[in-house]
Amino acid sequence: MTYLPPTPSHTAGPFYGYALPFPGGGDIAPREHPDAMTLHGYVYDGAGEPVPDAIVEFWQAGPDGSLTGAPGSMRRDPVTGGFLGRNGVDFTGFGRVPTDADGHYTVRTLPPGGPSTPYISVCVFARGLTHHLFTRAYLAEGPDALLASLTPERRATLIARPEPNRDRTHRFDIRLQGEEETVFLDFA
Amino acid sequence: MTLTQSDIDGELAEIRAGYEKARAAGTPAAHHPPRDFPPYRSSLLRHPQQPLVAVSRDPEAVELSGPVFGHTDVTELDHDLTRQHAGEPLGERITVSGRLLDSAGRPVRGQLVELWQANASGRYAHQRDQHPAPLDPNFTGVGRVLTGDDGSYSFTTIKPGAYPWRNHQNAWRPAHIHFSLFGTAFTQRLVTQMYFPGDPLFAYDPILQSVTDDAARARLVAAYDHSLSRPEWSLGYRWDIVLDGPSATWIEEGR
Numbered sequence A: 001m002t003y004l005p006p007t008p009s010h011t012a013g014p015f016y017g018y019a020l021p022f023p024g025g026g027d028i029a030p031r032e033h034p035d036a037m038t039l040h041g042y043v044y045d046g047a048g049e050p051v052p053d054a055i056v057e058f059w060q061a062g063p064d065g066s067l068t069g070a071p072g073s074m075r076r077d078p079v080t081g082g083f084l085g086r087n088g089v090d091f092t093g094f095g096r097v098p099t100d101a102d103g104h105y106t107v108r109t110l111p112p113g114g115p116s117t118p119y120i121s122v123c124v125f126a127r128g129l130t131h132h133l134f135t136r137a138y139l140a141e142g143p144d145a146l147l148a149s150l151t152p153e154r155r156a157t158l159i160a161r162p163e164p165n166r167d168r169t170h171r172f173d174i175r176l177q178g179e180e181e182t183v184f185l186d187f188a
Numbered sequence B: 001m002t003l004t005q006s007d008i009d010g011e012l013a014e015i016r017a018g019y020e021k022a023r024a025a026g027t028p029a030a031h032h033p034p035r036d037f038p039p040y041r042s043s044l045l046r047h048p049q050q051p052l053v054a055v056s057r058d059p060e061a062v063e064l065s066g067p068v069f070g071h072t073d074v075t076e077l078d079h080d081l082t083r084q085h086a087g088e089p090l091g092e093r094i095t096v097s098g099r100l101l102d103s104a105g106r107p108v109r110g111q112l113v114e115l116w117q118a119n120a121s122g123r124y125a126h127q128r129d130q131h132p133a134p135l136d137p138n139f140t141g142v143g144r145v146l147t148g149d150d151g152s153y154s155f156t157t158i159k160p161g162a163y164p165w166r167n168h169q170n171a172w173r174p175a176h177i178h179f180s181l182f183g184t185a186f187t188q189r190l191v192t193q194m195y196f197p198g199d200p201l202f203a204y205d206p207i208l209q210s211v212t213d214d215a216a217r218a219r220l221v222a223a224y225d226h227s228l229s230r231p232e233w234s235l236g237y238r239w240d241i242v243l244d245g246p247s248a249t250w251i252e253e254g255r
C-alpha cells in the first residue's frame, strides 16, 4: 500500500492578512435568514493577551445535518477580478475570519444540525503556531463521545455559551495556552 | 539581552541532537514541527501545554468532510500573479507547478490552493511589513487556483526575495511562498511554505528548522525543473504537496 509522508505544516506567519481573509468571510448564514445566530469570542495567548493576528476557520453541518457544503464562500467577480461576496442564498458551511486588533472574531451562521450534539468545527492559524489547531464549538452540552471523555473543567472550554442579554448569540473564546486552555483535537 | 544568531544556532543544534537520539531509540519520524519550538520565539506563548485529545474513531465527525470550492470562487487570472496589475512586476518570472495528493498517493481534485508571498525585494503588500524594501505597484502577491482532475496546480509569479524579521538579531527568512490547501476533509487542512533549492539561509532559519526531520524538511523545498522552464519567458519549479489526516473515504475503506 502506497504511503506518501505528508508535506510538513508551517506557520501562516503575520502577513496573510491581504491573502486569506475575504469580504463576507464570517457571513455564513444566508442574508436575512430568520434562524441566523452569532458566534463570537476572543483568541488569547498563554499570557492572557489577545491574539490580534490569528485567522479562524469554521466548518459545519447545515441545519438539516447535511455535510455537503456548497461552493461560493469566496465568490469572485469575473469582470473586475474582485470579490462579489456570497450569493446571499446558498449555505456553504464554511467561514474564515481574521481576529481584529482586540483578538476578537465574529461569524454569523445557522445552527448546525446533526445526529448527536451539534457543533461547529473550528481551526485556528496564527503567527507562532507552527501547526494549526482544531477545536469544536458546541452550542450546548449533550450526549457526545468527545465531551463525555473530558473532565468538567476541560469540557467547559468546548461549550459556546448563550449570552444572556443578546438574542441568538453565543460566546466562544479560544485560549491557546495556560489556565482554562481550550481543548484541541487530534484526528490522526 | 539581545538574542543572537549563535544563540539560536545553539538551541537548534540541541533540539536536533535530542531528535536524532530519540530516532536512534526507535521513535518514529516527526513529519510536522512541534508546536512548542523555542527558537521560533512566537511559539512560546501560543502552543497548548495540554496534549491534544484524539478523536480518531468517530465516523460521524464533521471534520471528515470539508468545505467545497468551485469556479465561482476563483477567477481566470488568479493563478497568474504577474497579470493582476497594469504593468509587469519586477523580478525573476517563475512558474510553480505540482500535484496535490493524499497520503495514499491519490490526486486531490477540484480543491482550492491559495498562495501568498513577498515581492522580489522581500516586501509584503501588508501594512505591518516594515522592511524598508520597495513595494512593487505591479505586484500584490496573492493567487489561487483549483486543482485539476489529476490534482495538478500551476502558478505564474515572480521569485520572492529573502526578508528580515525580528525573531533575533540579524534574522532573515529564506525566500519562500506561503501555501494554503484544502483536501476532501477538514482534517486534511494544511498551511505551509515552499522554499527554493540551495538557499544559503536554510540553516539559520528557525521556522524551516522547526521541521527537525531532514527528510520532512526536504519536502518543503521545490525542485528546479528545466522541462518546466519556458524559453525566453520563465524558470520552472516543481513542488508536489501531500496532505495528512483522515478523510471520509479512508473510514469507508476501513483504514
Ligand SMILES: [Fe+3]
Pocket: A013, A015, B118, B173, B176, B178
Ligand atoms: Fe513569509
